[in-house]
Amino acid sequence: MGTGWIVERFVGALRAGTRQDVSALGSRSGDRARDAAQRLGVERAHGSWADLVADPGVDVVYVATGHADHLAGALAAIEAGKPVLVEKPLALDAAQGQRVADAARAAGVFCAEAFWSAYLPRWDVVRQLLDDGVLGRVSAVDADLGEHFDPHHRVFDPAQHGGPLLDLATYPLALATWVLGEVTAASAVGVPHPSGVLGQVGAVLQHTGREGGGPALSAVHTTLLGDTPTTAHVVGDRATLRLPGPFYASGDVVVVPAGGSGARPDPVVRREPETGHAGLFWQAAEVARCVAAGLTETPLRPLAQSLATLRALDAVAAATR
Ligand SMILES: NC(=O)c1ccc[n+]([C@@H]2O[C@H](COP(=O)([O-])OP(=O)(O)OC[C@H]3O[C@@H](n4cnc5c(N)ncnc54)[C@H](OP(=O)(O)O)[C@@H]3O)[C@@H](O)[C@H]2O)c1
Incomplete structure (x- = not known):
């Protein structure tokens, strides 16, 4: 469902990494659906979301519309009884996200956010390190995501809910809430961009923290104004985890044992090539x-x-108003 930038990457990754088949494309416009289907070699094109979700040859719906349409797209798929994978963020805010979750749970239909990082082997390594307590008591996460965008990109369009929050801050906030739990307090500063969105x-x-560990802090920076290192760190009293940029895609995992200014053991590195958006297939496999x-x-x-991430986004948005 959708015909934009991410659809092309997802279709390519899906074909390269799985035996799944993209059997139909849906758009709000019949012409755009047909154009995209032809361009991507997809058999059937639907000029409405209703037709797409009613297509008996569609087993699973991937909602890849703009942010504002995630709610309607997800609900359409759920009402049709189709398992649904919804692009990040799950919806515009936590209230909308809750509606998606409630509808899926009431219908007993599979629903997940296409937050692709969570499905990557690299993040599974992080999951195992955290579960095994390798970092000790975890006190902090810092993560940064800045990207240069063409001035005509939709991220600068207030009508499409542009700005760095929904497109970019989703990633660091998803990492921080996954590792440290629910946000309990937020302070944030936003710098306006002339287009009307935040630049x-x-x-x-502040987060609840991990079980038994007490409150913890995260520091997050996102920008549309240029490329940044896009690194992330998870700080524990036994070791610090380093995710070289881009932390949200495939890449190395580095564990640096704690040591202060004294001698410390060498970092442990799990090497993995950076494959960028080719890694989008992992979420489809899951x-x-x-x-x-x-x-x-x-x-x-x-x-x-997904809802905890949306609540964190809501808290940051409120703090910047
Ligand atoms: N996982 C990732 O790495 C990643 C990366 C980028 C984006 N995303 C997510 O994916 C979602 C879509 O982002 P996107 O970058 O693919 O957005 P996009 O290129 O702007 O496409 C979004 C929608 O806009 C419509 N559209 C596309 N071309 C158009 C045109 N020329 N004129 C008018 N409408 C047009 C299409 O819907 P219709 O055909 O129905 O009109 C399309 O589905 C967002 O929620 C974003 O957060 C994820």
Whole structure:
């Protein structure tokens, strides 16, 4: 569902990385659906979302519309009884996200956010390190995501909910809430861009913290004004985890043992090539696994985590107003 930038990358990654098939494309415009279907070699084109979700040859719907249409797209798929993977963020805000989660749970239909980082092997390594307590007591996360955009890109359009929050801050805030839990306090500063959206945002958040670890802090920076290192760190009292940029895609995982100014053991590095958006197929593979197993959510990105990310985005947005 959708014909934009991410659809092209997703279709390519899906074909290269899985045996799944893209059987139909849906758009608000019949012409755009046909153009995209022809360009991407997809068999059927639908000029409405209703027709797409009613297509009996469609097993799973991937909602890749603009942010404002995630809610309607997800609800259409759920009402049609089709498992649905919804591009990040799950919806515009936590209230909308809750509607998606409630509808999916009431219908018993599989629903997950296409927050692709959570499905990557690299993030699974992070998951294992955290579960195994390798970092000790975790006190902080810092993460940064800045990207240069063409001035005509939709991120500068207030009508399309542009700005650095929904497109970019989703990533660091998803990491911070996944690792440190729910946001309990937020302070943030936003710098306006002449287009009417925020150009950049810096935020410091307090979280509930990990079980038994007490409150923790995250520091997040996102910008549309230029490329930044896009690195992330998770700080523990036994070791610090380093994710060289881009932290949200495939790449190395570095564990640096704590040592202060004294001698410390060498960092442990798990090397992985950077494959960029080719990694988008992992989320599709996980959806297929879950649907085959009769699951309605994925343990890699449960809806509760998508909602926690949306609450964090809401808190940062409120703090910048
Ligand atoms: N996972 C990732 O790495 C990643 C990266 C980028 C974006 N995303 C997410 O994916 C979603 C879509 O982002 P996107 O970058 O693909 O947005 P986009 O290129 O602007 O496409 C969004 C929608 O706009 C419409 N559209 C496309 N071309 C158009 C045109 N020439 N004129 C008018 N409308 C047009 C299409 O819907 P219709 O055909 O129905 O009109 C399309 O589905 C966002 O929610 C974003 O957060 C994820």
